[in-house]
Amino acid sequence: MFVIVPGRCRRSEDLPPFYALLIFPAMPRESTAEKIARTQKILSALKRVYPDAHCELNHASPLQLLVATILSAQCTDKRVNMVTAELFKKYRTAKDFTNAPLAEIEEAVKSTGFFRNKAKNIQNCCRALVEKFGGEVPRTMEELHALAGVGRKTANVVLGNAFGINVGVVVDTHVTRLSNRLGLAKGTDAVKLEQDLMKLVPQNDWTLFSHWLIWHGRRRCDARKPDCANCEIQNLCPQIGVKK
Numbered sequence: 395m396f397v398i399v400p401g402r403c404r405r406s407e408d409l410p411p412f413y414a415l416l417i418f419p420a421m422p423r424e425s426t427a428e429k430i431a432r433t434q435k436i437l438s439a440l441k442r443v444y445p446d447a448h449c450e451l452n453h454a455s456p457l458q459l460l461v462a463t464i465l466s467a468q469c470t471d472k473r474v475n476m477v478t479a480e481l482f483k484k485y486r487t488a489k490d491f492t493n494a495p496l497a498e499i500e501e502a503v504k505s506t507g508f509f510r511n512k513a514k515n516i517q518n519c520c521r522a523l524v525e526k527f528g529g530e531v532p533r534t535m536e537e538l539h540a541l542a543g544v545g546r547k548t549a550n551v552v553l554g555n556a557f558g559i560n561v562g563v564v565v566d567t568h569v570t571r572l573s574n575r576l577g578l579a580k581g582t583d584a585v586k587l588e589q590d591l592m593k594l595v596p597q598n599d600w601t602l603f604s605h606w607l608i609w610h611g612r613r614r615c616d617a618r619k620p621d622c623a624n625c626e627i628q629n630l631c632p633q634i635g636v637k638k
């Protein structure tokens with residue numbers, strides 16, 4: 395449950411204990427059912443605000459999305475898109491990446507940062523695709539997760555966006571920040587955050603939910619300067635941890 399204190403909406407449990415006791419002596423915590431209902435309202439609102447939300451990594455195939463997502467670690471989507479615009483002209487199949495000299499791939503992806511690791515992972519990943527899956531990207535979490543450089547987040551991105559399969563929720567820096575501020579989940583452990591969010595959000599919406607939070611994070615709920623005054627979901631947000 396939220397309570398009103400001068401100038402803002404706060405959850406009762408986030409107030410200093412003595413203050414909460416003095417002013418709101420019997421304020422109940424938000425129940426799971428209340429949190430699910432609030433989450434549903436947040437989803438509906440974000441869906442209205444961002445009807446076209448989608449993965450902002452440019453790609454024309456599951457393989458391209460897989461490579462782009464590996465490159466997106468610690469890098470902006472904008473930079474990745476600049477790099478892949480050239481990369482995908484040169485390497486069109488998993489076999490192309492496998493056969494290329496590693497130094498050549500390193501040079502091509504250099505500006506995305508951590509380029510040696512990323513190039514090695516892309517090549518090893520593509521080698522496994524060629525050897526085990528006929529050059530195609532597999533469609534299960536287990537198979538994807540076993541590939542070089544593919545963690546649960548990357549697998550979720552590929553499954554959700556290339557194949558429309560909702561196996562989990564993509565937890566990136568925006569999803570972490572917003573789910574904390576919104577009081578939907580707590581902490582920075584991606585595995586735990588994902589589990590908590592999966593309990594609140596209907597499975598059909600898992601992929602879009604990540605997009606909505608990522609889009610809102612980029613456009614309204616900035617890490618340093620969230621625009622709460624103009625936020626479309628302000629009335630649903632306890633603004634946990636937001637400095638005034």
Ligand code: SF4
Pocket residue numbers: 575576614615616620621622623625626627628631632633634636
């Ligand atoms: S901008 Fe403010 S009100 Fe909106 S989601 Fe972020 S913290 Fe909540």
